[in-house]
Amino acid sequence: MSSKARKVFSLMHDIGRAACGCPAHSQSFGGGISASALHKMTTMSSETPDYAFEMACSNIRFGPGVTQEVGMDFINLGAKQVAVMTDKTVGGLPIMEAVLDSLQKHHVNFEIFDKVRVEPTDESFQEAISFARENQFDAFLAVGGGSVMDTCKAANLYAFPTTAGTGSETTGVAIFDYTPLKAKTGIAHRSLRPLLGIVDPLHTVHMPTQVAAYSGFDVLCHALESYTAIPYHQRTPRPQNPINRPAYQGSNPISDIWSTHALRILKKYFKRAVYDPEDLEARSQMHLASVFAGVGFGNAGVHLCHGMSYPISGMVKKHQASDYQVDHPLVPHGLSVVITAPAVFEFTAPSNPERHLEAAGLLGADVTNAKKDDAGLILTDTLKTYMQDMKVENGIAEFGYKSDDIPALVKGTLPQKRVTVLAPKPQTEEDLSMLFEKSMRVY
Known part of the structure; x- marks a missing residue:
């Protein structure tokens, strides 16, 4: 020394x-x-666990009607040319009218890109990137849900949610289907976080029933996975420089607060929000739950449900989810995530039964005098009840998958170490095969 x-x-x-x-x-x-x-x-090896975590989140503005302020935001930023990105469906909804009214009222120059693909791919990202490169934009505005926000992040790299689930307005992650591998993957960096996420619950009333349901299950899995992820001080390796600490750090005391509060909101408002689009209280609360869970998983990370969801949605051949106006095969993200949740949490429960039981209790299960050995079964039964109430498909078999597809699904999961390493229980290829097999039929 x-x-x-x-x-x-x-x-x-x-x-x-x-x-x-x-x-x-x-x-x-x-x-x-x-x-x-x-x-x-200060002396460490590749096996040295981390000892610290960081709290990072975009600024969030929440309130009915806050969309009208967006024009002033760009004036305050000194923006000269704004890229407004959306998809064909959202582009025809009142939210887009409100955005354009605000931009025009405040004399903000903008160009619209409305070709965002629902569940984007590397190819659709490239189309948005080309649009961005052809124009001299100094600011970007995403008008829509996770697909729009993630596409906008990618275009800004080379947010206005209308769905209450993705939490993308808070995170430094952009997810897309990588077509050569037929699986989803993600770009993750703290610099991708939006400067400001404007969350206007008035626009959630336009979500159809199943869009609200699948988006809600994305919230649920974000909260559950981040709360049950490996603790931050067990994640390896510890970065040599704090700037290299990953966005997904493992469960930690701050992310736990956000994740568990999201679960409490889900218990009270999820079903109401799905089946009564005019219940503004319920839809507003689910929108907040999306933000809360987004802060939670944006700092802690997700694990197996998300890791396994990527090939499920990426390899789908014919299935088209109801209530989605698309012209391509689609398993919506929230559906692809929750469909394996019962099998996943039964598998991970022995690693930390206390957390799994607490999560089940927050979702409404009676865990009084529950035994630790029953944690997986209790949480699984709770999840299945929610899924049946929301009319979720009965397993990946309903997407057209068969047992013969499992090796390919496993192969598509293996590269997703960005998230799977955060699972509280290590998994082998045989474990993944078992989880996919158990997810063929859920009920």
Whole structure:
């Protein structure tokens, strides 16, 4: 150790000894940090677990009618030319009219790109990127749900949600189907976080029943997966530089608060929001739950349900979900995620039965005097009840998959280590095969 380093360690040690010993005021927590301990903290191998987590989130503005402020936002930013990105469906809804009214009222120059693909691909990303490159945009506005926001992020790299599920307005992740592999993947970096997410619940009333249901299940899985993810201090490797700490850090005390609160909201408002589009309270609360869960998983990460969902949606041949106006085979993201949830959480429950039981209780299950060994079954039964109430398809077999497709589904899951490594229980190829097999039929 150099003489300069020894002086720094000595100074920190002296400060630690002189400081108040209570946790509220002291960084030493009763005795300071020794030079040897600090040396160990800065010397690590690829197997050294992390010891810290960070809290990162976009600014969020929530309220009925806040869309009218977007023109002023771009004036305040000094934007000269704005790219407005949306899809054909959302482009014909009142939300787009409200956006354009605000931009025009405040004399904001803009160009519209309305060719966003629902469940985007690398090819649809490239089309949006080409549009962005052909124009001199200094700001980007996504008008729509996760597909629009993720496409806009990608275009801004080379947000206005209308669905209450993706949480993309809070995260630094953009998800797309990579067509050569027939599986979804993602671009993840903190710099991809939107500067401002405008969440206007008035626009959620235009969601059809099944769109609301599948979006809600995305919220549910975001919250469940982030809450049950591997703890941040067990994730490896610890970054050599904090700038390299991943966006998905593992469950941590701050993300836990957001994730569990989202589950409480789901219990009270999910079913109401799905079956009564005019219940503005329920749809507003689900929109908030989407934001809360987005902050939770945006810092903690998701795991197996999402990792397995990518090939499920990427390899689909003919299935087209109801209530979605698309001209291509589609398993909506929230559906592809929740369809494996019963099998996944039964599998992961032994790793941390207390958390799985608590999650089941937050969703409405009676966990009084429940045994730890029953955590997986209790949470699975709770999930199945929600799925049956929302008329979710009975397993991936209804998407056209057969047991013969399982090896390809496993192959499509294996590269998704960005999320699967966050599962609280390691999984082999045989484990993944079993989970897909159990998800062929859910009920």
